Amino acid sequence: MKWDTCDPSVQYLLHLGDDALVLGHRLSEWCGHGPILEEDIALSNLALDLVGLARQYYQLAAQRISGGCTEDHLAYWRSDREFLNHVLVEQPNGDFADTMARQFFFDAFHVLQLDALQHSSDAELAAIARKALKEATYHAQHSADWVVRLGDGTEESHRRMSAALARHLPFVEELFTAAAVDRVAFERGWGPDVASLRASWLELVGEVVAKAALSLPVVAPKLLRGKQGIHSESLGFLLAEMQSLPRAYPDATW
Amino acid sequence: MAPTVDLEARFLAYVAAENKVEPKHWMPDAYRKTLVRQISQHAHSEVVGMLPEANWITRAPSLRAKLILLAKVQDEGGHGLYLYSAAETLGTSRDQMIDDLLAGKAKYSSIFNYPTLTWADMGAVGWLVDGAAIQNQVMLCRTSYGPYSRAMVRICKEESFHQRQGYEIMMHLARGTQEQKAMAQDALNRWWWPSLMMFGPSDDQSPNSAQSMAWRIKRKSNDDLRQEFIDKTVPQAEFIGLSIPDPDLKWNEERGHYDFGAIDWSEFFAVVAGNGPCNTERLEARRKAHAEGAWVREAASAYAAKQSARRPAAGLPAKPHAA
Amino acid sequence: MSTPDQWPLWEVFVRSKNGLSHKHSGSLHAPDAEMALKNARDVYTRRSEGTSIWVVPSSAIVASAPDEKEVLFAPSDDKVYRHPTFYEIPDEVGHM
Numbered sequence: 001m002k003w004d005t006c007d008p009s010v011q012y013l014l015h016l017g018d019d020a021l022v023l024g025h026r027l028s029e030w031c032g033h034g035p036i037l038e039e040d041i042a043l044s045n046l047a048l049d050l051v052g053l054a055r056q057y058y059q060l061a062a063q064r065i066s067g068g069c070t071e072d073h074l075a076y077w078r079s080d081r082e083f084l085n086h087v088l089v090e091q092p093n094g095d096f097a098d099t100m101a102r103q104f105f106f107d108a109f110h111v112l113q114l115d116a117l118q119h120s121s122d123a124e125l126a127a128i129a130r131k132a133l134k135e136a137t138y139h140a141q142h143s144a145d146w147v148v149r150l151g152d153g154t155e156e157s158h159r160r161m162s163a164a165l166a167r168h169l170p171f172v173e174e175l176f177t178a179a180a181v182d183r184v185a186f187e188r189g190w191g192p193d194v195a196s197l198r199a200s201w202l203e204l205v206g207e208v209v210a211k212a213a214l215s216l217p218v219v220a221p222k223l224l225r226g227k228q229g230i231h232s233e234s235l236g237f238l239l240a241e242m243q244s245l246p247r248a249y250p251d252a253t254w
Numbered sequence: 255m256a257p258t259v260d261l262e263a264r265f266l267a268y269v270a271a272e273n274k275v276e277p278k279h280w281m282p283d284a285y286r287k288t289l290v291r292q293i294s295q296h297a298h299s300e301v302v303g304m305l306p307e308a309n310w311i312t313r314a315p316s317l318r319a320k321l322i323l324l325a326k327v328q329d330e331g332g333h334g335l336y337l338y339s340a341a342e343t344l345g346t347s348r349d350q351m352i353d354d355l356l357a358g359k360a361k362y363s364s365i366f367n368y369p370t371l372t373w374a375d376m377g378a379v380g381w382l383v384d385g386a387a388i389q390n391q392v393m394l395c396r397t398s399y400g401p402y403s404r405a406m407v408r409i410c411k412e413e414s415f416h417q418r419q420g421y422e423i424m425m426h427l428a429r430g431t432q433e434q435k436a437m438a439q440d441a442l443n444r445w446w447w448p449s450l451m452m453f454g455p456s457d458d459q460s461p462n463s464a465q466s467m468a469w470r471i472k473r474k475s476n477d478d479l480r481q482e483f484i485d486k487t488v489p490q491a492e493f494i495g496l497s498i499p500d501p502d503l504k505w506n507e508e509r510g511h512y513d514f515g516a517i518d519w520s521e522f523f524a525v526v527a528g529n530g531p532c533n534t535e536r537l538e539a540r541r542k543a544h545a546e547g548a549w550v551r552e553a554a555s556a557y558a559a560k561q562s563a564r565r566p567a568a569g570l571p572a573k574p575h576a577a
Numbered sequence: 578m579s580t581p582d583q584w585p586l587w588e589v590f591v592r593s594k595n596g597l598s599h600k601h602s603g604s605l606h607a608p609d610a611e612m613a614l615k616n617a618r619d620v621y622t623r624r625s626e627g628t629s630i631w632v633v634p635s636s637a638i639v640a641s642a643p644d645e646k647e648v649l650f651a652p653s654d655d656k657v658y659r660h661p662t663f664y665e666i667p668d669e670v671g672h673m
Contacts, residue, residue, distance in 0.1 A: 025312060028320070031327050032308035033539065035547025036584070037301065037335050038605055038616040044328035045619050048321060055317050072316045096550045142615060149608070152560065153553025160549070245315040245373055252431050254315040254373070254423075278642055325623075332620055339604040342586065348606065349583040405603070554608035555584060561609060 009122060010061045011084065012185045014074065015227060016117075017057030018085035021075060022235070023106060024050030025242060026093055035096055042142060046103070049135040056128045076246040080235045084181060087226040088171035090235040094164065097157070100146040101164035107140035108204045109175045112197040121189035144208045151212025158213070165209070166217045173221030176201070181227050269470040274400040277343040285469055286344055288462070289399055291360075292471065293341040294351040298362035300334035302355075302536050306370040307379060315373060322419050323376060329416070333409045340401040356541050363387075364522065365452050367530030374427050374434075374441035380420015382442075382449040382487065388413055389483045390453070398470035421490065428494040435495075442491065443499045450514075451522045453480040459519075484512050585634060587613040589621050592629040599631050607632075 027047035034040030058071035089106055093099045114136050117129035150161040176198040178186070185191035209216055224230075246254070262282050268275070275281055307327045314320035338348045354360035365383050370376065391413065394406040427438035454476040457463055466472040474482075484503075491498050502515035524530065584606040590599035602621045607613035613632040622630070 021317075028311045028324050031311055031324060032304035032331070033543040035543070035550035036606070037331055037338070038607065038620060039547075039550075040304075041328055041331050041335070041623075042616065042619045044324055044331070045623070048324055048328070051317060051321055051324070055321070058317070075317055076315075095546065145612065145615065149554045149557040149612075150550070153555075153557045154549065156549050157553030157556075241312050244313055249431065249433060252315075252434050254319055254426060254430075278640060328623070332623060335605060335620055336603055339586075342604070347583055408603070551584065551608075554612065558609040 007064055008181075008184045009125075009188075009190065010064050011181050012190055013057045013061040013064075013125070015084040015181050017054045017061065017074070018083045019089050019106075019110075020050045020057065021054035022083070022085045022238065023089035023103075024048075024054060025238060026089065026091075027099070027103075029093055030099065043099075046139055046142070049132075049139065053128070053132050053135070056132075060124055060128070072246070076243045080231050080239050081229045083231065083235060083239070084227050084229060085231075085235075086171070086174050087222075087224045087232050088168065088174065090226075090232060090238060091168065091171065092234055094167075095160060096146075097150055097160040097164035098167060100143050100150065101161070101168040103139070104143035104147050104208070105168055105172050105175075105205070107136060107143050108201050109172075109197065110136045111140050112200050112204075113192065113194075116192035116197070117190075120191060125190060140204075147208055147214070148212040151209070151214040161212065162214055165214060166219065169216060169219045170222040171224065172201075174224040174226060177224075179225070179227035266468065269398040272470070273398075274403060275398050276400045284465075285471075288466065288469070288471065289402065290341055290344050290346050290351075292466075293337055293344075293399075293402055294346070294354070295361050295363075297334045297337035297341060297351065298355045298360055299366065300330045300337060302362045302540060303366045303383075304330045304334075305536055305539055306366055306368070306532075307376060309370050310373060310376050313373070314376075319376075319423075326380070326416055326419060329412055333405075333412070336405040336408060337402075340399075340405040343401045352544065356537070356544060358528070358537065361526070363452060364525040364530060365448050367525050367533045367536060368444070368448055369532050371444075372437050372441060374424070374437040375445070377420050377423030377427060377438065378441035378445040380416055380418075381424050381490070382420070382445050383452070384413065384416040384420055385487060386449045386452045386483050388417055389479050389486075393473045393479065396470075396473055402471075421494075424496070425494050428496055438494075439496055442496050446499050447517065447521070448525075450480055450484070450517055451519075453477075453483070455519060455522070481511050484514055488512055584608045585636065587617070587632045588635050588638060589613075589617040590631040590633070591617075591621055595628055599629065604635060 024047045027043050027050065030043040031040065031047070034043055054075070055071050058074045061074060062069040062071055086106075088102060091098075091102055111133065114129045114133040118126050118133055120126040120129065147161065147165075150157040152158070176195050178194050182191065182194050186193045206216070246252070261280060265275075265280070265282060265285070275285075304327050307323060307330075311320065311324050311327065314323050338351060341351060342348055351360065355362070365386075370379065388410065391406050391410050395403060395410055397403045397406065424438050424442075427434040429435075454460055457475045457477050460476055463472065463475060467475070488498060488503065500515045502513065504513055505511075506513045525533070528534075585608075586604050587607055588604050589602045591602045592599045602617075605613065605616050605620055607616045610632060614630060617630050617632050
């Protein structure tokens with residue numbers, strides 16, 4: 001089944017849902033392994049919010065695809081070439097600083113994206129965004145809190161946080177580079193012109209980074225095409241694990 | 255020594271009258287020690303118990319199942335936290351308790367040293383392991399130590415969905431394809447006996463039981479709890495068409511209870527001694543998380559120290575419990 | 578610089594419903610007040626019971642200490658009228 005050939009609004013919903021699912025999945029890998037119990041619980045909350053958000057996008061997409069398509073078809077039966085998430089969110093967890101850098105960069109973008117999406121001309125999408133914006137705002141505070149604490153903590157944490165920012169920054173440009181899916185969404189009034197979010201993102205991130213006694217290095221953006229289904233090698237493994245059970249027992253329902 | 259004897263007698267009378275003991279009350283040293291040991295073991299069990307279930311979060315077969323499992327494992331982390339807090343009111347720091355766990359000095363429930371091999375294990379763990387735990391925890395809501403009792407009340411309230419979600423998984427599997435049903439039966443076969451062992455050795459083999467009962471820490475004997483659990487669980491298995499792996503299991507009309515076969519305690523003691531299938535992996539995982547989190551915890555402390563140096567008014571002394 | 582490994586302990590009080598007073602929910606560890614508040618939200622309102630949260634450093638709580646060992650051992654049965662459960666309120670009346 002090729003889901004990406006349908007209605008362009010479905011493609012856009014898949015793109016949004018895939019970001020949420022893949023990042024939520026990565027965060028859920030921390031469960032039981034966090035640096036302290038309190039943070040373990042906090043990371044699970046982020047994961048719960050994001051996987052929950054993915055479900056909402058997929059449910060809406062499934063309704064529009066019809067023909068008995070469900071959220072689980074969309075999550076479990078598309079290959080990595082059909083996933084339309086940003087390459088940033090599929091990056092492996094690394095150490096806690098890596099996870100927070102990835103989270104912080106995405107959260108800052110997510111808040112701006114949802115803020116625009118709540119005024120979407122697609123009323124159902126706008127409703128999802130309104131609720132998610134509250135959660136994303138909280139996520140952004142949480143990751144910013146950690147960027148500041150790690151950046152301005154010990155020498156070791158400063159070094160690790162610095163390295164993590166440098167490692168993830170080259171993935172950021174993709175967030176603000178419109179792919180076909182973004183262009184259609186913008187033309188139809190469903191979503192923002194992603195390039196227009198860049199300035200606010202820089203401001204938001206710059207403020208926190210300065211507070212953290214860190215700086216954003218100058219990096220060349222990577223050539224990334226996640227929104228066209230071309231991913232880093234790690235997504236294949238993530239999906240292989242995530243999708244293993246339904247694919248091993250295709251006749252079963254759970 | 256006379257006053258001590260007097261106090262101990264009065265303490266016994268106090269708890270016998272169903273009064274709660276609070277952190278600042280006088281209590282026998284042995285009572286305090288028993289509680290610290292029991293509550294911290296209980297906390298460790300919650301935290302180590304996250305691992306066998308977290309093992310399947312990334313492979314949950316539906317998004318709904320993924321969310322439920324994640325929420326459940328997260329709850330267990332929360333429960334560990336409540337219990338560590340309760341133990342801290344007795345004057346032992348969480349760090350100390352965790353050090354004991356990581357050094358292999360403290361125990362946790364042996365059940366978590368068994369592997370979770372299939373998705374059906376998420377069903378069996380929720381249904382049987384949480385079921386057995388709840389049996390014990392409901393009793394502990396009435397335990398004599400106030401902070402422990404309050405933590406248990408909160409935990410029981412939150413746990414009510416855990417056993418149901420486990421049973422629901424088993425039910426879906428039992429009513430699914432042949433392969434799914436076989437998966438469910440296999441999980442029941444592997445988890446049944448270890449679940450019965452969770453209640454601990456028979457009362458005549460548990461030297462501390464009588465004292466704990468007198469102190470009203472424990473309210474029911476291991477054997478009574480085990481029997482209650484079996485009586486409750488057997489009809490649940492029958493309802494979904496799974497069979498309990500015990501040829502000696504049968505209803506005893508006269509006793510009004512199920513009779514059941516002999517438990518292989520040599521297995522239990524082997525696992526307690528550290529030789530279960532996953533003892534090494536579980537402790538390794540906890541040690542790794544703790545070690546790799548050290549620089550994060552230090553960084554946050556360092557930042558807080560810098561902040562309070564910058565704003566002296568916001569400073570706060572780092573001192574253990576006062577509640 | 579001394580950086581204690583163990584984060585300080587905080588007591589958490591949650592107002593579960595508008596109009597009620599804050600009630601002690603439990604405790605947690607956090608490096609500072611801001612994080613304590615956020616951890617409290619994550620730990621104690623996972624099912625969004627909370628409308629308002631207070632966190633207080635445990636070390637800042639002053640608790641009455643029974644210097645006379647007898648005092649707290651004697652259940653204060655003689656003043657039952659001080660206990661809210663002394664009064665029978667019909668369920669229909671609601672929380673009081």
